[in-house]
Amino acid sequence: MKNAIETVDLCKTYDRIKAVQNFNFSAQRGEIIALLGPNGAGKSTLMNMITGFLSPTSGKILIDGEDISKNPIQAKSKIGFLPEGAPIYPDMTVKMFLKYMADLRGVLQTDLGRAVELAHIQEVLSQKVETLSKGYLRRVGFAQSILSNPPILLLDEPTDGLDPNQKEHMRELIYQMSKDKTILISTHLLDEAEAVCSRVIIINHGKMMIDGNCTEIFKKTKTKTLADAFKKLTKE
Secondary structure, eight states: OOOSEEEEEEEEEETTEEEEEEEEEEEOTTOEEEEEOOTTSSHHHHHHHHTTSSOOSEEEEEETTEETTTSHHHHHTTEEEEOTTOOOOTTSBHHHHHHHHHHHHTOOHHHHHHHHHHHTOGGGTTSBGGGOOHHHHHHHHHHHHTTTOOSEEEEESTTTTOOHHHHHHHHHHHHHHTTSSEEEEEOSOHHHHHHHOSEEEEEETTEEEEEEOHHHHHHHHTOSSHHHHHHHHHOO
8 A cells, every 4th residue: 555645764954954854754544644843843844845845855755656756746736735824815815816726726616615615714705815814814725725625635734823613623624534635734732733633743853753643652752741742852
């Protein structure tokens, strides 16, 4: 069985800064994996490389067994991505923006409607993007990431800016979608990682510090909470 995502000795350097160092991991369909780490740990850099937005300095990224550097269009077509501070055209209405993104991907009108419904953004479709609250911006960004119903989702801080009810809805939605998808989430929220995710990867200074479910992490780190394990593994 092919891994949905696999990285092999993945590295990214900027001059003397090692943003990601020899990162090896794989993910299967049905998994929700939390990527945890302090600011500047390399989480967003890693996600941007997996989606093909950034080229690695060295190493390999496989999407469903295909090398993304050799078959970029085919590999990227399987990925939905919600980046940090998702770029959305401010002068477009929400409907115009989503239709534009749907046209780029060859997505049907029915699929667009499905994404709008799942993201709960029906009431702002006619509003200009520049008028939206931070929470609605994240939800519109999420809607564009699921337009083509991709088998792989990478979500960078998906609940950032959402109110408690919206967070609960997003977490439930992510859980439901994981039945036929592979989902990688970058988050600062330890409770979110513990409640929603089947695996947690803690990253610091671009290195993988630990990978496993919460029970395995507690056992390996001799801690009782994810907060304590995080603190122990990322302490300077």
